[in-house]
Amino acid sequence: MEIENTKCPECGFNNFERDESKGELICMKCGAIVNIDMVDTSPEWRAFDVEQKSKRTRTGAPMTFTKHDKGFSTEIGSSTAELYKVPVKKRAQYYRLRKWHKRLTKSKDRNLSYSFSELVRQISYLNLSSSVHEEVARLYEKAVTKGLVRGRSMESIITALIYAIAREHGSPRTLSELSAASGIEKREIGRAYRYIARELKIRILPATAKEYIPRFSSLLGLSGEVQARSKEILDKAADEDIISGKGPTGIAASALYIAAVLGGEKRTQRDIADVVGVTEVTIRNRYKDLVEKLGIEEEVEKKAAETEKRQNKRVEDKIL
Numbered sequence: 001m002e003i004e005n006t007k008c009p010e011c012g013f014n015n016f017e018r019d020e021s022k023g024e025l026i027c028m029k030c031g032a033i034v035n036i037d038m039v040d041t042s043p044e045w046r047a048f049d050v051e052q053k054s055k056r057t058r059t060g061a062p063m064t065f066t067k068h069d070k071g072f073s074t075e076i077g078s079s080t081a082e083l084y085k086v087p088v089k090k091r092a093q094y095y096r097l098r099k100w101h102k103r104l105t106k107s108k109d110r111n112l113s114y115s116f117s118e119l120v121r122q123i124s125y126l127n128l129s130s131s132v133h134e135e136v137a138r139l140y141e142k143a144v145t146k147g148l149v150r151g152r153s154m155e156s157i158i159t160a161l162i163y164a165i166a167r168e169h170g171s172p173r174t175l176s177e178l179s180a181a182s183g184i185e186k187r188e189i190g191r192a193y194r195y196i197a198r199e200l201k202i203r204i205l206p207a208t209a210k211e212y213i214p215r216f217s218s219l220l221g222l223s224g225e226v227q228a229r230s231k232e233i234l235d236k237a238a239d240e241d242i243i244s245g246k247g248p249t250g251i252a253a254s255a256l257y258i259a260a261v262l263g264g265e266k267r268t269q270r271d272i273a274d275v276v277g278v279t280e281v282t283i284r285n286r287y288k289d290l291v292e293k294l295g296i297e298e299e300v301e302k303k304a305a306e307t308e309k310r311q312n313k314r315v316e317d318k319i320l
Helices: 050-056 080-085 088-103 107-126 130-145 154-168 175-182 186-199 209-220 224-239 248-262 269-276 280-294 297-319
Strands: 016-019 024-027
Touching (some): 080 088, 107 130, 107 175, 130 154, 154 175, 154 186, 175 186, 224 248, 248 280, 248 297, 269 280, 280 297
Antiparallel strands (some): 016 024
8 A cells, every 4th residue: 555645544644653563544634543454563561660661571682782682692501500400411522512612713803802801891880872882882893803902902902092082972081090000101002092992993182171070070079150150261271272183182281170170169279189190390381271261360369269278168167
């Protein structure tokens, strides 16, 4: 039955919408259902709550790149303990099947199985999203298929991909953080990133200082007002062309320091340096550039003095 030649028996209108889940054709004018020969792809059962749905559904987890077998291959026995659940007469056969199943596994699958366990560890350590995890796994499998990992450290390739994809998804991590997560030197991560980006044609724009603000602010325990003010400072600095050519982490750290002082939530430069992973000298230099060229030096110093005086008074009150 062709939809073009079909008319609604109720109103004569010929504009319809398909409902694939119910196998129906619906008139867009009056809402009448015109039954035609369509395949109903919905399940034959109904569920009225989440518990019923989970019990009645017969499909497994969706396909994912984060598993070496995409999540739907067969595994004979998940551990040695499974052997003792098999009848004694069948244990030799079970053991032989499990052994040959492992032997027939391709080298690529063995590589991915080991590599993805390392990827899970780093993603968890860096507190990155599942979307980053999925994309890194997809690109790593592509790199293995092309033979780009052969002769190179598996950890360095995974870390380089995390560095690139985290930036692409707007949650960048510094090289210091990646080095701490993987145990690989920053120079090696940079070398692996340049190689894999060239071979896989990955083009990622450099991370901006504003992208680091939410995470640094959260780690420092600063409020949303301080976070918003630091972004305003960075916007003004960008308009004045102050931050061009400067490291984004240093600029983000100094903007947070200024915003925290103005918001009465002062953090020491040492505290911020420890969280961000830059030196206090870098924060001081970027701080001076920002307050002088934005004309807020006096305001920041006055607010800092007030905050310090208030903190000293609290200490004295506690002592008394």
